[in-house]
Amino acid sequence: MAILQILEFPDPRLRKIAAPVTVFDDKLEVLIDDMLETMYEAKGIGLAATQVNVHKRLLVIDVSEEKDSPQVFINPNFEVIEDELSEYDEGCLSVPGFYETVSRPKGIQVTAQDKKGDTFKIEAQGILATCIQHEIDHLEGKLFVDYLSALKRNRIRGKLEKEHKKSA
Numbered sequence: 001m002a003i004l005q006i007l008e009f010p011d012p013r014l015r016k017i018a019a020p021v022t023v024f025d026d027k028l029e030v031l032i033d034d035m036l037e038t039m040y041e042a043k044g045i046g047l048a049a050t051q052v053n054v055h056k057r058l059l060v061i062d063v064s065e066e067k068d069s070p071q072v073f074i075n076p077n078f079e080v081i082e083d084e085l086s087e088y089d090e091g092c093l094s095v096p097g098f099y100e101t102v103s104r105p106k107g108i109q110v111t112a113q114d115k116k117g118d119t120f121k122i123e124a125q126g127i128l129a130t131c132i133q134h135e136i137d138h139l140e141g142k143l144f145v146d147y148l149s150a151l152k153r154n155r156i157r158g159k160l161e162k163e164h165k166k167s168a
């Protein structure tokens with residue numbers, strides 16, 4: 001397994017729209033394992049392929065306390081089943097060090113494929129529903145900072161650009 005490099009805002013590659021996964025082979029399984037390892041190492045609860053510069057519709061998530069319940073969603077779509085909004089202080093491995101409140105629908109039904117290509121459906125509430133919506137946004141080139149005011153977003157961009165210059 002390998003730790004992959006995570007792209008950081010405002011890297012323009014985070015704005016690419018991901019293409020559907022069509023081949024379910026060993027290479028895909030290696031990518032899934034590497035993404036899980038990368039997510040656990042970075043202490044994240046979700047990671048989209050876009051964030052590791054692979055522009056395919058694939059997410060890994062683990063919202064469990066013990067970090068022992070990995071979930072993989074390939075070509076995911078969701079429908080809102082509870083449109084009441086819930087608020088979370090969201091963070092993102094591509095926007096390190098920043099947490100801001102975002103409102104999203106509370107309950108969703110997700111349809112996706114597993115690593116073998118079999119389709120499954122789950123219902124998600126709470127933090128899992130938020131996390132899945134956040135990760136699916138990545139596949140559309142969208143980041144949680146897009147939900148914030150331009151003022152806040154630009155302030156975060158400025159701070160991260162400064163960090164990137166320092167470490168370049």
Ligand code: NI
Pocket residue numbers: 091092093094134135138
């Ligand atoms: Ni994220």
